[in-house]
Amino acid sequence: MKSVIYDYIELCKPRVVTLMIITSMVGMCLAPAASFPIEPFIFGNIGIALVASAAAALNHVADQHVDKLMKRTEHRPIARGRISTRKSIYFSSILALIGMLILFFKINPLTALLTFFSLVGYAGCYTLYLKHATPQNIVIGGIAGAIPPLLGWTAVTNTISPESLLLVLIIYLWTPPHFWALAIYRLEDYAKANIPMLPHTHGVAYTKLNIMLYTILLACASSLPFIIHMSGWVYFIGVTSINIIFIYHALRLYFTEEGAQAIRTFWYSIYYLTILFLLLLIDHYIK
Numbered sequence: 001m002k003s004v005i006y007d008y009i010e011l012c013k014p015r016v017v018t019l020m021i022i023t024s025m026v027g028m029c030l031a032p033a034a035s036f037p038i039e040p041f042i043f044g045n046i047g048i049a050l051v052a053s054a055a056a057a058l059n060h061v062a063d064q065h066v067d068k069l070m071k072r073t074e075h076r077p078i079a080r081g082r083i084s085t086r087k088s089i090y091f092s093s094i095l096a097l098i099g100m101l102i103l104f105f106k107i108n109p110l111t112a113l114l115t116f117f118s119l120v121g122y123a124g125c126y127t128l129y130l131k132h133a134t135p136q137n138i139v140i141g142g143i144a145g146a147i148p149p150l151l152g153w154t155a156v157t158n159t160i161s162p163e164s165l166l167l168v169l170i171i172y173l174w175t176p177p178h179f180w181a182l183a184i185y186r187l188e189d190y191a192k193a194n195i196p197m198l199p200h201t202h203g204v205a206y207t208k209l210n211i212m213l214y215t216i217l218l219a220c221a222s223s224l225p226f227i228i229h230m231s232g233w234v235y236f237i238g239v240t241s242i243n244i245i246f247i248y249h250a251l252r253l254y255f256t257e258e259g260a261q262a263i264r265t266f267w268y269s270i271y272y273l274t275i276l277f278l279l280l281l282i283d284h285y286i287k
Contacts, residue, residue, distance in 0.1 A: 001202075004083075008083065010090065011056065011057040011078075011092075012052075013053070013056035014053075015195070016052075016056065016154045017052045017053055019067060020148040021052075022274060023148045023149045023152070024044070024151055024152035026150065026152065026277040027149030027152025027164060028040055029041075029152075029154070029284060029285075030167075030230075030284055031152070031164070031279075032156075033244065037155070037156040039132045040107055040152075040155040040180045044111065046099075046159035047100070047106070048103070048115060048148060050095045051100060051118075051119050052096050053099075054073075054095035054119065055122045055123045057233075058091035060076055060077070062127045063130055063131075064076075069193040070190070070192065071137060071186075072186055096119060099115070105254045107155045108154070113149055114154060118147045121141065122144040125141060133196070134196060136194070137197075138180065139175075142176065145175060146169075146171035146258075147168060148171075149277075150168050153167070156220060161187075162228075163230050167280075171223050173214055173217050173221050176211070176214045177211040177214045177218070177246075178266065178269040180199065180210060181199060181253065181269065182263070182266045183199050183261070184262040185259065185263045187200060197256075209254065210248075215246055215247055215250040219247060220261055222243060226239075231279075231287075232283050232286070233283075233284035234279070234286055236276070239276055242272050242276060245268065245272075246268065249265040250265065
């Protein structure tokens with residue numbers, strides 16, 4: 001019984017969803033409100049987490065044949081036959097329905113609608129089409145994964161503002177260097193599965209250059225909250241420090257043939273995004 005529960009939890013990609021909820025929480029806390037938004041914070045994040053988990057489960061369903069070919073994913077529950085496709089679809093549908101009902105009735109229709117679009121964008125447009133159609137799959141489809149802070153913001157304000165879109169932009173620019181670093185490390189896996197990731201279609205050197213360029217763009221975009229007075233010096237000093245480290249990793253990846261540097265860059269990108277949003281939160285409450 002315990003192993004079955006773990007398999008269903010794995011369907012939800014809990015580490016990915018946790019990172020999404022961190023960014024959603026920060027969006028809620030940064031949104032202008034007379035007091036701490038307790039109800040949106042609780043019900044909003046539950047609803048967003050359920051819908052995000054549903055999208056993750058649908059991703060497992062859609063990618064099950066590809067997952068069997070890749071070392072990174074060959075042990076996933078559906079790929080191994082521990083959970084059937086039908087049960088996975090039922091599970092995903094229940095999660096999505098409950099999450100959408102919570103968001104619609106306990107938060108607001110705008111947040112529910114945007115969350116639904118992100119579900120369709122990730123599980124439908126990206127997973128079923130873009131992932132297998134173009135090496136720019138991460139760039140085009142990245143907007144679906146970048147939307148959680150906007151969802152957090154709209155859960156509190158019921159409006160879309162330039163500040164909330166800036167948070168989306170930061171995650172959107174973070175996504176390519178994050179995934180392409182992993183794609184370099186797992187080059188043979190993606191080639192074996194015939195997924196047109198950039199290192200496979202355009203070469204590792206070209207991908208490294210793109211990682212460097214996107215990392216520089218990310219450094220510029222992540223400075224904008226300070227420039228527009230959305231955040232203060234605590235955030236700016238902190239984000240400048242982690243940007244320097246990220247650029248260092250990207251530079252080292254560009255100039256080295258060492259395969260391990262790609263996975264180091266990938267893992268640092270995860271720490272980077274977590275720290276950046278925590279810095280936004282700390283700076284906000286210090287101010």
